[in-house]
Amino acid sequence: MLFTDQPDHEDPRHTPAERAAAAARSTWVSVGVNIVLTIAQIAIGVVSKSQGLIADGIHTLSDLLSDFVVLVANRHSQKDADEDHPYGHHRYETAASLVLGLLLLSVGAGMLWSAVVKLQAPSEVPRVHVVALYVAFGALVGKELLFRYMLAVAKRVKSSMLVANAWHARSDAASSLVVGLGIVGNLAGFPLLDPIAALVVGLMVVRMGWRFGWDALHDLMDRGVDEEEVEAIRRTLMDTPGVRDVHDVRTRKMGDMILADAHLEVDASLSVEAGHDIAVEARRRVLQRHRVLNLMTHVDPWRRDDLDHAPVHQVHRPRQNEANSKPISKPIGMGH
Numbered sequence: 585m586l587f588t589d590q591p592d593h594e595d596p597r598h599t600p601a602e603r604a605a606a607a608a609r610s611t612w613v614s615v616g617v618n619i620v621l622t623i624a625q626i627a628i629g630v631v632s633k634s635q636g637l638i639a640d641g642i643h644t645l646s647d648l649l650s651d652f653v654v655l656v657a658n659r660h661s662q663k664d665a666d667e668d669h670p671y672g673h674h675r676y677e678t679a680a681s682l683v684l685g686l687l688l689l690s691v692g693a694g695m696l697w698s699a700v701v702k703l704q705a706p707s708e709v710p711r712v713h714v715v716a717l718y719v720a721f722g723a724l725v726g727k728e729l730l731f732r733y734m735l736a737v738a739k740r741v742k743s744s745m746l747v748a749n750a751w752h753a754r755s756d757a758a759s760s761l762v763v764g765l766g767i768v769g770n771l772a773g774f775p776l777l778d779p780i781a782a783l784v785v786g787l788m789v790v791r792m793g794w795r796f797g798w799d800a801l802h803d804l805m806d807r808g809v810d811e812e813e814v815e816a817i818r819r820t821l822m823d824t825p826g827v828r829d830v831h832d833v834r835t836r837k838m839g840d841m842i843l844a845d846a847h848l849e850v851d852a853s854l855s856v857e858a859g860h861d862i863a864v865e866a867r868r869r870v871l872q873r874h875r876v877l878n879l880m881t882h883v884d885p886w887r888r889d890d891l892d893h894a895p896v897h898q899v900h901r902p903r904q905n906e907a908n909s910k911p912i913s914k915p916i917g918m919g920h
Contacts, residue, residue: 607746608739612655614753617730618648621723628710632713634770635702636763636781637720639695643759643789644723646691647752650684654746677839678803681748686799688752688789695786697917702779709775712767720764727757742840742875748796750869755792806836817844817876820869826850826862844870845880852885859883 625641628634702709731754738746766781772804808814816831821830829849836843848866850859863881 586840589820593681606737606741608655610734610746611651614730614734615648615651615655617726618644618651618910621726622648623744624719625723628716628719632716632719633710634716634763634767634778635698635768636778636785637707639698639782640720640723640756640759640763640786642695643756643785643827644727646687646789647756650687653680653683653687656680675804675839678800678837678867681796682800682804684748685793685800688755689797690793692786692789692791692793695782695789699779699783699786699842703776703783706776709779711775712770712778716769717764717771718765720760720767722785724757724764725819727753727760731757750791752796755788759788762788789841803837808835809837809842813842815872817845817870817874820873821846821848821866824848824862824866824869826858827866832882838902839877841877842882843878845882847882847884849884849886852887 622641622644625637625644629637629641689758731750734746734750734753738750763781763786766778766784769777769781797854814835817831817835818830821827821833827848827850830846831849846866848863850862852861860883863883867879867881870876891897
């Protein structure tokens with residue numbers, strides 16, 4: 585869903601080192617931009633008496649904190665598998681997305697509280713200085729450019745953690761637009777529009793935090809990938825020479841990678857070694873073409889109906905009997 589630029593959900597197989605380097609590079613760019621914007625927005629917001637600009641600066645500060653969360657998660661997620669983590673540490677990325685979501689929820693709640701307090705005393709809302717408008721516009725441009733850069737990198741290396749961080753920057757760009765409109769209204773003689781803008785920004789931050797946190801929580805609970813990607817993996821298995829049919833393809837997310845298992849039906853007359861070789865080739869193809877970290881295969885026997893002497897009206901029947909239409913209970917186990 586997030587990576588629509590790749591046809592059939594095939595992955596060009598970026599190495600872990602390439603993914604880590606791209607994530608670190610783009611995140612450090614974000615750190616630099618957010619440091620400058622945070623200082624400018626909060627300082628000018630205080631001087632110009634703009635609550636909306638201060639709220640936007642706090643939002644940018646949360647971006648800065650999230651950047652460091654991403655850097656830490658990116659470093660740890662690249663660790664090799666060990667005795668306690670036989671599939672590696674890829675879920676550090678999912679945990680980082682959950683932390684980002686919780687961070688956004690807390691920041692957004694604080695913004696909402698501050699804005700509501702201001703709106704309860706409209707006579708105390710000051711008139712904003714015009715310099716706040718210039719800073720809000722500069723922040724809008726900077727955050728939009730940062731979002732486009734980070735999203736391009738995230739799609740190239742297929743990192744949902746980087747996608748989450750990129751959309752965090754986009755939410756900042758949208759909040760800067762709202763703040764700018766609030767400042768314009770305040771300058772035009774409607775002082776309440778500035779705290780209203782801060783209220784809207786708070787709602788946007790809460791919504792984004794809920795979305796990231798909820799998605800990450802489901803991924804930590806072994807949510808599978810979407811049906812389109814499952815079907816793409818199934819097609820790769822079906823295209824493997826010797827595979828007659830495929831069923832029970834199941835997946836679960838492991839960070840940005842996928843753990844999968846599938847039942848492969850091969851000709852029942854084949855030897856155990858031949859069936860094993862087919863399963864090995866099927867696994868190799870899936871790992872090469874998709875972002876699958878590991879595929880567990882299970883080989884079932886497949887039998888073809890002997891229709892040489894069958895009546896014409898029976899030629900197209902599916903199979904001879906119930907026993908032949910189902911996998912035999914004692915399979916050739918295959919785990920790689």
